[in-house]
Amino acid sequence: MASELLTGSRAPDRRPLFNSMSGHGQRYSHYGGGGGGGGYRGGDGDRGHGGGGRDYHGGRGHDRRDSYGRGGGGRGGGGRDFRGGRGGRGGGRGHRGEEPEEPDLQDIKKVKTNKILGKLPSSFRFYYYTAAAMKNEKEQVDSRYRRRALFNKAIFDNLLADKSPKEKQRIRKSMFFEGSFFFSTVQVEGLEGHKLPLKLVTTDRGETFTVLKEQKFKCPKSMDKPKQPQALGANVLQFEHQCSNCGMKFSDTRSLLQHCQAQSHMPVYTNPDDPTLLEPDDKFFLQYCNVALARALQDKLTKWGTEFIDPTQYTEPTDWRGNSLGITIYRAYSCDFGLDRSKLRAPGQVSATHLTLTVDLRSKIMRSTSLLDEIYGNNVGRHLSDHEKDKLKRQWEGQVVIYKLEKKCYSIVALRFDLSPKTFPVKGLKSEQGDRDMLHSEYFEIRKNTSLQYPDVYPMVEVQGRRKESIYFPAELVCGNELSSSVREQLPQIASYLPKERNEAVDKMLQYLGDGQGGQLLSAYGITLQQEKDESDPANPKFKAKVIVAKAVVMSVPELVANGVRVPDFKLKGDTWGTLKRSTYRVDPNEMNIFNVVVVHHGHLSENAVMDVYGKVRDNVNSLNSCFQFQQRPADLVKFEGGHGELQNHCNAVQDYFGRSKLQNVFVLDLIKPASKYDPAYPVIKRVLGEHGYLSQCISFKTFDHERPPRNKEGRGRMILQGVARQVLQKCGARLWWVRLPPELPLPCVMVGVDVFHSPREYDAKAGRRVAKPSCAAIVVQVVRPGYEQSQKVEVYSEVFQREAGEEFGLQQHLCNTVRNALSLLDVSPLSCIVWRDGIADSSFGDDAMDEITGIRLGLNNGDLGGGDTTQSSMDVKPPAKSAIKADPVGKPQNETAIAERPKGKVPLAYIVCQKRIAIKLLTTDGQYAAPSGTLVDGIQGLTHDTFYIQGRAPKKYSTAKPTRFITVERDPALDSLNISKLTWEMCYDYPNWTGPVKVPGVTMEAHKLAMIAGVMSDSGTNLAHRRFTNRKWYL
Template identity: 20%
Template sequence: MSGRARGRARGRARGQSEEQARRPGEPSQQVQQQQQQQMPSAAAPAPVPAAGPPTASGRASYRGGAKEARPGMATGSGDVPEEQLAALRIGTGDTKGVGRSRADYRYSEPCTRPAHISDKRGTAGGQLPLLTNYFRLESSPDWHLYQYHVDFNPVVDSKKMRMGLLMSHENLIGKTRAFDGQILYLPHKLQETVTEVYSTTKRDNTQIRITITLTNELPPTSPQVIQVFNIIFRRVLAMIDMQQIGRNYFNPSLSVAIPQHKLQVMPGFITSILKYEQDTLLCADISHKILRSDTVLDIMYDMYNQAGDRFYDECIKKFVGSIVLTRYNNKTYRCDDIDWEKRPSHTFKLRNGDEITYAQYYEKSYGIKVNDVNQPLLVSRPKKKDIRMGRTEPIYLLPELCALTGLSDEVRADFNVMKDVGAHTRVAPDGRTKTLQGFINQINTNQQVRAEMGGWKLKFSDNLVSLNSRILPQEKIVQKGDCALSYRQEDADWSRDMRGKQLITAVNLQDWVIIFTRRNSAQAQDLVQTLSRVGPPMGMRINGPVVCELPDDRNDTYLKALKEYVTPTTQLALCVLPTNRKDRYDAIKKLCCVDHPVPSQCVVQRTLSKKQMLMSVATKIAIQLNCKLGGEVWALEIPLKGLMVVGVDTYHDSAKKGRSVGGVIASLNQSLTRYYSRCTFQHSMQELLDGLKVCMKGALEKYHEVNNALPERIIVFRDGVGDGQLPAVVEHEVPQLMECIRKAGGTQYNPKVAMVVVKKRINTRFFAKHGPNLANPPPGTVIDTVVTKPEWYDFFLVSQSVRQGTVTPTHYNVIWDTSGLKPDHMQRLAYKLCHLYYNWPGTIRVPAPCQYAHKLAFLVGQSIHKDPSLALCDRLYFL
């Protein structure tokens, strides 16, 4: 199970209600009395900006409390020179022309490509032709976009009126244009640099002078042009009946119903137009919106019939924090609260000051008749960006008109539901390319789209972009005695070949404790016996444990036993749990990681229930125990001497809003198989790590303690960074890193340093030809041309094998590099590290230090919420 999936399974904190349950929509006696006296005003529903007082004063308020959920068990030196940082900051786009105003500036993407990397393409490996989910945007060689600044005298405040006044001169500017009320973009150049025209307002016949001034002649590579291309493409999507929901576009008419689960799958596309190495390309990938086919009100009635007195609590847990879709306008909102006192018969003020009830508004604006006049209303509070735009009041939504989006924790735990949903959302390469080809054909053959694109003198290519990739050589994986494991690179799995072979460094388990309840006694005994059998072939001698049988499964009983039986010499505590309750798992981990530091392993009874699988389960548990005790399982050849690799990732703390946990993992040995771990806390929901200096200082000290020398090279793999955060990482984290290195090693310490941003959530896909069909590229496929960015030192790497659906590559962006490594070396190192994650006998999507950092941050953010004890920092206790 992935970390994200496990986070969903474990759940988030929810509120608890103190009110007694009522029928949904039924007001309390106090509120009934209030309603007889007055009808409180309210904020507007979704389509209208809110106005008037917030919520009714008599309603109950709900805030955070505990929610029980599954825990999910495991089966250069000195300061950075200012001129170097300045070169990496965001720059402005190309300028050519006159009269550029301050409002006309647009910003480009950050340029992070080191100056000494003249060619970022590698050469190692065999060639492999691929297709990718990109289409070229074609234009003439001398194509330019002309940018004009438009002034109105007297000043016209209304954007709609400004657009109407300018459009009355269509014979001058033409039918093809993009105008936002101040800046006008045209595909052709007007005769004069400054053009003056006059228009008359219809309301009062005022004559308005319009001055159109040329400010820029923009080439296709300009950031402003890319912005206009995306605006044009949004128009194109609307012309082919695609509707925007959130950030992406979907076609509601093609929704597929899954009636047995009351779900709908709405197909759509994720699209963006950007400048790549040589061309401007449209990236298009398939997306799916999962919706409930019943409304929120339907779910409320079902919950009322089942929950009884717990109805209010269950509603808060179910809906608060979820995202709902309003079908009448296809907009999504976050449900922040439920106002049990407000009704569709309550009024709110329109922009013109008139009062209208919610029921009347929906019937007048959308022709929707509200059926249940006693339903409560959902509350969506304004976000920071909404407040900046002037909306300070909450939006009230009718549950009858809302549908839940996404999948709840309970649904995700249902294998049958996920199987049926996956049949529609998990698309193989052949099906994906067929859908994308149909999408671009629909665009290129639509007459309205052709007229729009032809006016701009643009066209999309008819076929997917093709490119050449390389397959890196297969890595040699060894265990004790240089015993090489044989495996097929296409499968990227060596679990079978590990059987009966000794681990590189096996730690004997001599003093350990096993804790279980009386009813799980048989499973615990079977586990101990099986561990003693699977350990010796791997080189582990596992002695009999100290046995602790508990009379019940209460949290306090487990904690009391751990405190009593765990001594300073105890190597490990293993707990067999009857269920995967989150609160019990959290309590055990907090005690074993903070209060009484000892490596711990939790195993759910269900995992041990199948006798035929027990040998396989025990083998995996034994390997995990060896890692938690400081052992090593397998290794690769790492030719670089004096190398330290660092993994950094963040995870939001579920116990404290606005706080993030950063995990930092640093290697300690030549083979990159032993690690030092630290975590740091960051506030305000930031991904950036202010505490990076403290963690790196501890890692360097530990490295020196183990090797009697500081590392010669430090390569940092930074996960969890979006493209918009790149400048902040360069200006914030790189200086911290360099300052920390300088202070740790003194003025004479001058290691070679690189920082690599690792990105998993990308929309790029690659398809390899497999006879007449298309298949996923094999593990080890590297792409460093065509779809990479010219301003970045970046590459894509397919490191894992996928048997269902389409593989997602990982994007690597080297934002700082004084390491002296060639592109080939950087790519090979990234691929090697994807083999070294000990929780899976195969390759993974990201380098092992990143995955270890995620596991650490996840454990602390979900269960511990405190700094783990430093006594565990040199072991992989968080696996």
Template identity: 20%
Template sequence: MASRPGTSQAGTSIQVTTNFYRLQRSPVNNVTVYAISFTPEVESGNRSLISAIISKGSSEIKKQIGEFIKAGNVIFSKIAKADYFSTRVVLKNNAEYIVLITPVTTITGENVNSYRMYANSVLKKMLTALDLKQVTIMPKFYDPRETEKIQHLKLEIWRGYTATFSHHLQDMLLNIDFSSKIIRDTTALECIEEIRANSRNQNLENNLNNEMKGMIVMAKYGNFKCYKIEQVLINENPTNSFLGREGPITYLNYYKKQYNLEIKNPRQPLLVPYDKNGPSKIKLIPEFCVLTGLTDEMRKDFRAMNEIAEFTRLAPNKRLQESNKLATNLVNNPKCREISNEFCMQINSSPIQVNAIRLPQESVRVGPNQSDMINIDSRGGFNLRSSILSPVAIENWLVLTTDRDASNRDRLIKTLVNKGGQLGIRFGQAVQMNYQPRSLKDIIRTLNQSQGGRPIPQIALIVLSPNDKRGYDEIKEACALTSGIPTQCLKANNLNNPKKFDSIMSKLVVQMAAKTGSAAWQVAPTQGLPQKTMVIGIDVFHDTVHRAKSVLGFVASIHPAFTSYFNTTRIHNRVGEEIGGHVGDCFREALNAFFEATKKKFLPEVVIVYRDGVGDSQIEAARNYEVQAMKRILVDYQGYNPQIVYVLVNKKTNAKFYVQGQKGIDNPPSGTVINSVVIPENQSFYLISHVVTQGMASPSLYRIIHNDGNIDLMIVAKLAFKLCFMYYNWTGGIKVPAPTMMAHKLAYIVGQSVHATHVEALKTLPWFY
């Protein structure tokens, strides 16, 4: 049997404080769930109409079941009725509805979904009582009164919280974390006018939609909700009418009547927000919407980003204070206390503390000798100062620049040759070539053809203009689909960056080495795992802006030391499809590549998959489809039955952990594993594998959903920690295991630039770095 969490003696024990809070009194066995339906029928997605009907009929409903909370299409109440009841509601426009309210279940500890929905509905009522606004569909609540203005950047930082109940082992726990949202002092109308001015009589509608589709805007009225722009309608404006609750009404009159807002520009176009359920019925007025997030120029401004970080990346002690502040308000605020008493939801304002395990710090082996080891420093990284593990000479390589950057080419080549020599990588003489942007794609396409007696290059280094996305896309597409020769792109402005030039060149030479078959370093084997182990990384890229087809990225190790990998992709037919229907086919290809790489001597005894990008609602689908797809492939390998461990990795979690350090509350050290109390189920753990210099080190959540080898959970955690140091793009620990990050990068570059599965020649090289 696999051991329970915490039973493996894998490291030292440390105490951590969490941002989870217990319930002192909960509603178990005390709340009835009622389904609501309507005659005439109301679409389940028409939330505004449902809310209006329930609000109008609330007094009659309370006569039957007392105080209640509505959540979606159900109602929660402490009063249980044995049979259904109905009430008649007439709205202002004389529309008449019969509301049928039917008892369906009682909330119990076993009925986790209803329990969680109820707890979060009560929590939302309490947060609303604190005047916090939920501006998105995410459980994030902001206080419009607590904002920070950065005048010279024309930004406003909204401060608030992520707050939600979820089930953890045997308990329903409340998670509270600090959250911030960046609001720009620029309206959507100002953005439209700027694009109009730059369009120069070209197709304005296309330009507006190309620029603004996918932008997030906040409506500066009502509940300050945020919307993603789906379309700009230049042929409609606020003088148009729509069907309101009381009949047809113009946008001009609606905003005046509903919000007392005067639309100053009656000829401005309308915005259509994205709606996952289909065509949106809502249309927004650009004048009343402000843009959110940062511009590309701000992201490139180091000083601006540091200034913004002062408000968005809180130090651990301040972040914990913010979580505790909200927990205390939920307990002590009179309005919240009244709600908690009414609905049996009393929260403990003290954060939960748990014992965690700190894994031994890693070291990496470089150079040809077993003794060539480098220890990871206190910042979670290391420096390469001698030969890499297994260098491959780069005898033939090509350097491409425009005429403008040709003067820097000699210095670039000389620096790379010197850096390579220090790492044991011998560079041959580079072939130098000038290119015109319009001819670059054709040059890359023909790299695999001998030109004028020159040998075919192992890699091409291209110096690109900093913002030339089209050029980058063309390079990667031609490389991936036609030539099969790895390419390395370098932004031209990095050639004239005296402060960062040296470090950029150091990273560049390692990337080029990896792309031509070198192994840069390796970590020590994981005790408890056989040498014949394969690790797999899987991720899916979704283009939510342009609605392109989703891409499955699949990366699998083909060397026992996890220094080289097979990679492939699959294009999904359905937009947004998450579950990888092609996992089985990719697994077959990976096994064949592993067999070839080991000179047809053996196949892996253990296969451990680290799969990113699966939401809670898709866990069962991943177990039933992806795992079983891999199992079916093994039928073709008669007598071969490796142990498969399938682990879901989630790097976007609201869990935060704190330790008491020499200077007060601090981040836990790299290698901290939390595997009790606050984990979602037995076979799961949080791992902090990286070090940050500012703000919080966010953990990644690992959930083992299949383990037919009964591999100990702590072995899976130790391997994950080691693999976080095996990403050759970074000399240090990253947030997820290297194969998972590689799968992410692979899916992203194919989804953004290539849009098809790459040629065979690249499937054992990390061309996507």
């Protein structure tokens, strides 16, 4: 719905959110120039205070009651407070100073990333122990918390019982328990391989904990091996500056030997020929690295979800009046180890593989006001009536709240107004005296070191914990997770980070984890982050993180043509929509398709307002002289009543009318005025009309009141309705502009976009918990023929499919049927097929992606994969058997032979995966700016498939652009001459709702939009009339 309610307004500026006052001019003085005249206040004639630029010694300006206050002078201008005489000329009426322009970055050759290079010593080792926590001989312990308790009891209370507390703490830091197994950086004394399996503990309840097997690993096979120590003489070897017993690292040999002598420990000696050492596969190796990373970060920072925050680094933003927005924003670090290559390794070719740590900045937001504040306001503890309690229960039960002490989210089951922390005991815990149950107020003071401010105030908040058990929190320790709409609108401005801040975060992480003070824990795990000298300040030499710097090229904007009129370069002129207004189709009147427009409108809208909006939309649509036109007057008006029952009234009016209407060639214009920005009737109306194959367009009078437009905002209303007209034509199937494609692409070409929408969980009152809704998969097939430059209509076909909640894959048959239906309905025999698939992780390339590729080949070739019987039905063709090789920590070659020998289809195909949710950032080499939009980087490769990155766009004032990663999973030899990265970039301009580039090719963005619209429908769009929507982009 968002794309239908075009606002056309510019994003608000960031700076007024922070303590600047209306009437004193915007605070742009840092950039020079006058502070600008003040705001106008009617009544007394006070028109502001003006003022010169702070850094240019301008005057304050005079508060005059009868005229506009002039800004003070420029450099060396008027005095600070010119009571009598006039100061020098300077600031003017409200004009802000010029901001420094960003340098021209179109010719950059290299980009700096946020990937820190890691290093492994030649002695790198880690140990892997499998374990079993059993209730009895046949049943395992389900609770992760209980398994960890048994692990601690078995290892530290039994196996290592004779160790000192300090020694136990050291060993505890070197072990990572993961439920059914645990890692260790050193061999655990007593768990040598020949002693296993070993049962370590048996509880009174019959529970047991057994260590089953030990495995010792070194660097994975894919990584370049570190240099091995060389013999210095007979029986003499070099050794690492690391203790083999406790894992500590040392800066010199003397410190190491002193430690070993004092603790009776031994240094690490390297024996590369140890037959017990195994080579882990890449996935298992990275699992160890990231587990060790999380443990090292928890020593310095606080974990919040998957990120880490410094509780001392936060901001509390305010609005332009200086009032708090009611939120606290924490700076969160997202860190993850990965393996990268400088270029793809080919047979017989050697390429360096690096361990890299990707460091990114994110924001964690918590409401400043607790649930107790939300309930009582400024009068905490006042008496609440039964009516107020019932209203609060309806409002909050089922909502997600954040437990502020642990930064975890829970769903509220109930507000218990009969309980308070001072009267409600904790189940199963006794007080320190042991004579009674421990109260919740005592529990938080003793166990959590938190004194409650209102221990005797109701209610207690009941939430659902593990295994559906109830947990109770004081209301002052939880806060709501949902933010107000006004705050959400400002999040891009107040919760984003500029390139310079992200670059500084990389070096900040080096301070936390580097091989210096405070970074020894990660080094003890065998991982070191590389550093290099920072030569930017010779007077103050220091070290900074050594990151990947890759070659880059800024791709040019593709040629866009709107009906013979070339769209100008949006980077220079920004007038793309203006070009569309000047273009015209000049279609033969006999070839026009004139729609019967049915206007559905809210009952609070007058008939004059309805007809006025219809007339403006009609004129805008008809002015382009396309083959799709609106009648002079609407075919019919359908009115529904607002207020109470508006949702049902709206739906009933649409269903009743179209249940009896015999109109053909219908377009529905829906004029709504909901109570909030989102209309709950929207997905219902879309579903009802979609099942009958009717095109529709929504215009919200809540977003902009076209009946009573705000003063001086009439231009915005015109802009919105012009956008509505363009979207109407695009839904009908008109092509407003096209992108010139590379001549190497064989035409006709079938372009396929695939995406799956996963609906957010919703609270189910009957189940008493948040439940997942079904997912929705969308497939969009677009055909491009020779001579597409002269075509004025699109050729497109789309389908959606309901999936199990969270199910991403298993689309082979759906892809086969959709592609086959599209080729039949559009009557095309393609010479090539390009597929852009959104949302697949690297771990799915081996099996799930290949299944989808097989399904597409079946659809392209009518059930034949090539060389077989073309009469065989695709329903009878079985997909290739999935590899029997499962996740194994020991590195084994994957079964790539079967994939290589799989028969190719008749139509050459390329299958590209789009990954948008990635943490990598592409910056200029000085880290001050983001790389420009369209920057191509192909020097950072994965381990198995050709990979490239294309930089996206973002508001430069307060955010950093994020690239999209594209992985070519499959590419037939017939398409080797095609520049896939260039084609992908050009197709990013082919999304009808935006003339600039989007993050993914237009056909994939359309699949994303379709999946979102159908995903919120009650049946996930199962009953939509897909065939009637052939050559229609109804979902825009």
